[in-house]
Amino acid sequence: DGGITQSPKYLFRKEGQNVTLSCEQNLNHDAMYWYRQDPGQGLRLIYYSQIVNDFQKGDIAEGYSVSREKKESFPLTVTSAQKNPTAFYLCASSIQGTGGAYSGELFFGEGSRLTVL
Amino acid sequence: AQSVTQPDIHITVSEGASLELRCNYSYGATPYLFWYVQSPGQGLQLLLKYFSGDTLVQGIKGFEAEFKRSQSSFNLRKPSVHWSDAAEYFCAVGTIYSGGGADGLTFGKGTHLIIQP
Numbered sequence: 001d002g003g004i005t006q007s008p009k010y011l012f013r014k015e016g017q018n019v020t021l022s023c024e025q026n027l028n029h030d031a032m033y034w035y036r037q038d039p040g041q042g043l044r045l046i047y048y049s050q051i052v053n054d055f056q057k058g059d060i061a062e063g064y065s066v067s068r069e070k071k072e073s074f075p076l077t078v079t080s081a082q083k084n085p086t087a088f089y090l091c092a093s094s095i096q097g098t099g100g101a102y103s104g105e106l107f108f109g110e111g112s113r114l115t116v117l
Numbered sequence: 118a119q120s121v122t123q124p125d126i127h128i129t130v131s132e133g134a135s136l137e138l139r140c141n142y143s144y145g146a147t148p149y150l151f152w153y154v155q156s157p158g159q160g161l162q163l164l165l166k167y168f169s170g171d172t173l174v175q176g177i178k179g180f181e182a183e184f185k186r187s188q189s190s191f192n193l194r195k196p197s198v199h200w201s202d203a204a205e206y207f208c209a210v211g212t213i214y215s216g217g218g219a220d221g222l223t224f225g226k227g228t229h230l231i232i233q234p
Binding site for chain 2: 050104105106111
């Protein structure tokens, strides 16, 4: 079945460490996104990529980095510069393009919960 | 910049009763509007979406939403809730550019739905 796979589901990190969250999709979608979710805050956009080898900062990109070397993969690195990294991280993808092919709908993975000890 | 307001943080409804979750958006043009549902520790699932045309849209699980341009609202409704509807509900707005690209969705902070037996 097509979908988005995020790993690991749970991750614990010591302060000062970088960690990388994996996101893989087999939906053949061009665009991929990373959101951060905190209780009572909704979802906030960290980074997005509309095409391979290109990505843009979202609203809260500081302390995070991404790469997009393959269409199906969009890993997120939470660096030691991120002051409050404990959160639930969601990866999503969408179709791009004109006409009826594009719906704006995001397809989400199951999320990764990062806890800083 | 676009924004979404969900005025109700929590809503408690008796099983079998009707439900309405409120959503107001701020956007200069005709928006793309979405409602998503999230169970604890899970990703988001699309309930329904509005792009154009009929302002009353039907979704999955018996939900519907009505787009009211004059009120900048996109409220979600269900005539009779079930215990399994207990979850977090998010309203979102998107922008579609003329080239078919998009930069993700802007989400409200969510409404937590509690179902009383």
